[in-house]
Amino acid sequence: MLLLRIGVLLLLSVVVRSEKGDPYEVLGINRRASLKEIKSAYKALAKEWHPDKRKDDAASTRFMEIAEAYEVLSDPIRKERYDKFGTFDDVKGFEDNAQRARSFYGFGGGFGGFGFDESVFEYKYRMSYQQYQFKILEQSNTKPYIVYIYSNYCQMCYRFHPQWKRVIADLEPLGYGIATVNGNREQNLMEKMRISHVPALVAIVEGRIIPMRVDTSFSDRTIVTFAQKVIPSYFMTKINSALMLSRFVEQWKNSNKISVVIFGAAANPRIRYLLAAMKYSQFARFAYVSLSENTEEIRILRESVDIKCVQCENILIYGDIEHEDAVDRLSISEAKKLTMEAIDEFIEKNKVLTLPRISSQAMLDEICPVSSRSPRHLCVILPVTSHGSETEHVDAFRRYVKDTQTMWKGKKVNFAYMYVDKQKDWMRPFAEKRKGELKNEGRDLLVFWRLEYKKARFTWLEGAWTGHKETDDLIMNVVEQRKRLDETCTVGNVHDEYGLSIFTRCSRAFWRMWEVVWFHLSNEETYMFLSAVGTLFMIMSIGWLCSYFNEKPSDFKKRKPKANDVADLTGDPTTTNEWHPDDPNTKKKESESSKQQSAGKSKLAAVMKPLIHELRAETYFGMIRLLKPGCRSMILLVDEENKDALLNKFSQYVYPLRNNKTFSFGFLVVPKNLNWFRKLLEHTLPTDGKPTPEPDVSQSMYKRLKLINHHHTIGTVLTLCGWKLYFSIYHPKHVELSRRNFIDTDEDLSSDDEASYRSDEFASMGEKKKLHRSSSQRGINVDNVLDGFPNWLDRLLEGSIRRYYIPEWPDNLK
Numbered sequence: 001m002l003l004l005r006i007g008v009l010l011l012l013s014v015v016v017r018s019e020k021g022d023p024y025e026v027l028g029i030n031r032r033a034s035l036k037e038i039k040s041a042y043k044a045l046a047k048e049w050h051p052d053k054r055k056d057d058a059a060s061t062r063f064m065e066i067a068e069a070y071e072v073l074s075d076p077i078r079k080e081r082y083d084k085f086g087t088f089d090d091v092k093g094f095e096d097n098a099q100r101a102r103s104f105y106g107f108g109g110g111f112g113g114f115g116f117d118e119s120v121f122e123y124k125y126r127m128s129y130q131q132y133q134f135k136i137l138e139q140s141n142t143k144p145y146i147v148y149i150y151s152n153y154c155q156m157c158y159r160f161h162p163q164w165k166r167v168i169a170d171l172e173p174l175g176y177g178i179a180t181v182n183g184n185r186e187q188n189l190m191e192k193m194r195i196s197h198v199p200a201l202v203a204i205v206e207g208r209i210i211p212m213r214v215d216t217s218f219s220d221r222t223i224v225t226f227a228q229k230v231i232p233s234y235f236m237t238k239i240n241s242a243l244m245l246s247r248f249v250e251q252w253k254n255s256n257k258i259s260v261v262i263f264g265a266a267a268n269p270r271i272r273y274l275l276a277a278m279k280y281s282q283f284a285r286f287a288y289v290s291l292s293e294n295t296e297e298i299r300i301l302r303e304s305v306d307i308k309c310v311q312c313e314n315i316l317i318y319g320d321i322e323h324e325d326a327v328d329r330l331s332i333s334e335a336k337k338l339t340m341e342a343i344d345e346f347i348e349k350n351k352v353l354t355l356p357r358i359s360s361q362a363m364l365d366e367i368c369p370v371s372s373r374s375p376r377h378l379c380v381i382l383p384v385t386s387h388g389s390e391t392e393h394v395d396a397f398r399r400y401v402k403d404t405q406t407m408w409k410g411k412k413v414n415f416a417y418m419y420v421d422k423q424k425d426w427m428r429p430f431a432e433k434r435k436g437e438l439k440n441e442g443r444d445l446l447v448f449w450r451l452e453y454k455k456a457r458f459t460w461l462e463g464a465w466t467g468h469k470e471t472d473d474l475i476m477n478v479v480e481q482r483k484r485l486d487e488t489c490t491v492g493n494v495h496d497e498y499g500l501s502i503f504t505r506c507s508r509a510f511w512r513m514w515e516v517v518w519f520h521l522s523n524e525e526t527y528m529f530l531s532a533v534g535t536l537f538m539i540m541s542i543g544w545l546c547s548y549f550n551e552k553p554s555d556f557k558k559r560k561p562k563a564n565d566v567a568d569l570t571g572d573p574t575t576t577n578e579w580h581p582d583d584p585n586t587k588k589k590e591s592e593s594s595k596q597q598s599a600g601k602s603k604l605a606a607v608m609k610p611l612i613h614e615l616r617a618e619t620y621f622g623m624i625r626l627l628k629p630g631c632r633s634m635i636l637l638v639d640e641e642n643k644d645a646l647l648n649k650f651s652q653y654v655y656p657l658r659n660n661k662t663f664s665f666g667f668l669v670v671p672k673n674l675n676w677f678r679k680l681l682e683h684t685l686p687t688d689g690k691p692t693p694e695p696d697v698s699q700s701m702y703k704r705l706k707l708i709n710h711h712h713t714i715g716t717v718l719t720l721c722g723w724k725l726y727f728s729i730y731h732p733k734h735v736e737l738s739r740r741n742f743i744d745t746d747e748d749l750s751s752d753d754e755a756s757y758r759s760d761e762f763a764s765m766g767e768k769k770k771l772h773r774s775s776s777q778r779g780i781n782v783d784n785v786l787d788g789f790p791n792w793l794d795r796l797l798e799g800s801i802r803r804y805y806i807p808e809w810p811d812n813l814k
Contacts, residue, residue, distance in 0.1 A: 023069030023082065028452070031083065035074070035134070037454070042070040044370035044453045052344075075130040125168075127179040129189040136179065137207050142279050145177030145204040146227050149195050152184055157199045166220040171227060175275045175340050177204075203230040208512045228271045235277040236269050237287040241297040242304050248287050249318045255285055255498075256357045258350060261326075263289045263307055263314040270335060276343050282362045283351050284317075313338050315346060320353040321402060354405075355398040358418045359497040367414045370450045375412050380475060381446040382417040382465060383427065393443060397465060404472065411479055422497055429489035434460050442466040447478050449485055457485040550659075608651035608665070611658060615668045617813045623666055624809055627722035636667045637677070637716040642782045643667070646715060649786045653793065668718075670710045676810050677713065678705050680727070683806035715785030719796060726803040730792045732785035 024031055027041045047053075049063045072078050127136060127147065136145055148164055150157040172178050183190055183198045193202060193209050201212040201223065210230045212223070239245050239261070249259045260280075262273050269288040277286035289301065291310045305326070307314050313335050316326040330346045332338040351366065358364050358381065371377035382397050384390040394417055401415045408415075420427045430446055443465040448458030464474045477483040500508075615623055615635050623633045634654065638646045647667060657663050670677065685701055715732030795801050 021065065021069075023072045026065050026069035027073070038070065038073050039138075040453045042066065042074075043365065044450075046070075047365065047369055048371070071131075071135075074134045075128075077130065125178050125180045127181050127186075127189070129186060129192065132189055132192070136177070136204060139177065140204045141206050142281060143175065143177050144227070144231055144275070144278065145179050146171065146223070147179045147181060147193075147202050147204060149181045149183050149190065149193075149198055149200040149202070151198040152182070154198050160199055163218075163220040163223070167223050167227075170220070170224050171271075173340065174272045175279065176227060176271075179204075201226075203227060205230050205232065208508075224271070228274065231271075231274045231278060235281055235286060236274055237285070239287045239289050239301075240293065240295070242301045245287070245289075245301060245304075248285070250322075251285065252318070252320050252353065256353070256359050256363075257282075258284045258320075258353060259287070259318040260284045260347065261287045261289065261305075261316045261318065263291055263302075263305075263312075263316070265291055265311050265313065265335065267292050272338070272340055272343065276340070276347065279344075280347055280351070282360065283366065284347065309333070315343070317347070317350045319350070320355065320398065355394070355401050356416050358416050358423070358494060361494045361496065364494045367416050368448070368450055370453050371412070373451070376449050377412045378414070378447055378449055378479060380413060380415045381448075382415075382443060383420045383446060384417055384443075385421045386419040393465075400471070407472065413475070413479055419497075423495055426492045426494050429492070430458060430460075430487075433487045433489065434462075445471075445475070447475065447485070450491060454491055455488065456491045457488050459483065459485050459487060604651045604655055605648050608647075608655060608658065612647065612651070612665045612667060615666045615813065616673075619666070620811070620813050623664060624720055624722040627664075627720075629723045631662050631664065631721075631723070633664045633666060633720045633722070635718045635720060636665075637670045637713050637718070638667050639669065639671055639710065639714055642714060643669070645782045646786070649782070650717075650789075653786065653789050670713050672814050674708065674710045674713075676813050678708055679810040679812060680718075680806070681705055683808070683810070684804045715782070717786075717789060717792075719801075720809075721803075722809070724805075725808070726805045728796060728801045728803055730789055 024033075027038065027045060029037060029041050033041070045066045046063065049059050049066060051060045051063055053059075072082060139145075146167070148160075150160075168178055181189055181193075183195075190196075195202065195211075199214055201214055203210040203212070203226070212226050237248060239248060245261065248261070252259060260277075262269065264270065264273070267290050273286070273288065277284075280286075289298070291298065291302065291307075302308070302310075305316060309331070311333075313332045315330040317328045319327040321327075328346070328350050330338075330342070332342075352363075356363060356367060358367060368379035369377055382394070384393060397415075397417065418427070420431075430448070434444070442463030445461040445464040446458060447461060448456045450456045459478065461474050461478075464471055474483075478485070613619055613623065615633075623635075627633065636646060636650045650665075650667075654663075654665055668677070682702070682705055685705075713732075717730035719728040719730075721727065792801065
């Protein structure tokens, strides 16, 4: 008995499978055809045998065979089974057999789990992994899908059945794609769609998955609203003035598409309009005008297109003929009466321009479809280039096509033009078989017939387009088969001239990733994320405000001072160090520049004055002896005459260090504390201050320190580290000073300096006074003594300046 039942099941399965024909023969392809060729053949045959184009019963049956054959061959697993065993696994047939088996065994109906209503999840809505990968994703570019993921043992899924039925009843008649996924059977598909729980609702739009949050409170209205919101807004442009309408209509020159303008009573476009805009996005541009806005611009717009009924729904189509009204219009008194069938039929009649350009594969399939021998569908193409000089030929050919529309009506002839410089690969097989020479008096026309998706027969009408009566006769000879299509070639794919750029694709991919991340964040995770971002923003804002208010001279530019850079010293960006005494502009701006320089110096001096203290006996311990470890005092040597000028210069260079806690600043009046400075230098001598015998010609270091002139020390900067008993010294750029004036300097002693010292030593008392008087009267330029200080300061901060260690600090300050 058991063997009998098994035999009945196998017999039923074989009977169901034998009803199907060979899918390869149905699609007209060989067994080695690739998936791309299978898709192309299916598209061509589906358009040819679609029930909307052919009203006979045979067309409907043929269309179903084509769809079933494509469904089998597009599924790699079922295709492999058919290639190996000569049969394919029809899921519907299998389930019918399973139902017969249940009846045979006496189990009756039943779905398992909670007793689902199978009509909600019938075969035509079920989506498998292969269907999603090879069919749904591609169709989602022109048709959005809403997918319900359920499980056999989900109680909430059972409660959701009534709402899902109403969703199907609302969206399916409008052309919205409906699909269901059984989570128990399609685990791989759930992982691909990033679904981790059931029930779940997602929308598939342009290849991206948009999930919807499912809870116990949602209804069928919320699902329909979600389905409308997921349709991208760029498919429908909103217009609210006559000027915007004029600009929108004129864009057919660049877009190569018709313009569909919808005048509706609602504030926002209805979902059926959005679906139509998405469906015909490759052939038309859609715009929406809300008649509910009571503005003067809307009133003028209605009058310009002759629309009087505000509550009516009006659809206008504009073509490629300039300075003409809409080529067709559709008016319905109520929106409910405007069905999707009526919209599709209206747009299909005016789907392309009078003279469209073949700019994509979809446009080629629409203008030049695959056709059988009776009747043949011919396509006449004018090859031109995209250069502006070719515009007049295209416009003349467009006027010719418009004027002769009645002649070619019913003869299955379509006219188009093509940019050969942008479609070189597609045009190459046709151009290689052109035999004649180019003619100056006319343009060539290409007439071809696509007998298969990848195969065409054609002929060249050399110099046929002249704009005269002869063009009609030459084309008519081909149509009436007085001139044969002798040549045959393989038709390639047309390059999409309006494909998305890399930037647009990357932007959309980033936005899709952000949508997925945001959806998977729960409310608590969202609050935590926003809290962290807000805290980071507050910390950065408070830090910026503190640094802003800490800057007292807000107009001072923080820039490292450079030697001879007047712009840095004065804050005047118009002043540069490229100065010339004969420059007339310098003389004209001399007074103004001097005022700005003095203003900049006074500001810096005012800021630094409280921070610079005089080094004397009262401040000796605070500025040297009691310094903390790591702290240093920067002391400038001045005299009473040049103190203000040098302190202004000094303030400008140490201004960036004013907030550095390891530096303190001061000045030392040299005339009254020259002995302290001399003793400080004596501590650096290797003989502990005692003189060392030297040759008669040279002077000992000790004796030379005794002869220091305080004028030569002006501008010297000492950096004193009181804790570690060392100092560094900056030597000013005096002409009279040299390496032998101070210990281990970087300057070389000139012959004039040596002569002055020798003369100073061996001269008489009167001559010594005269020499010292002359040296003191040589004129010290205080503007230049600190020119090398910025570079020295950089080296000091780097730690490359030499340090002089001493046994103790002198204590003879006054």
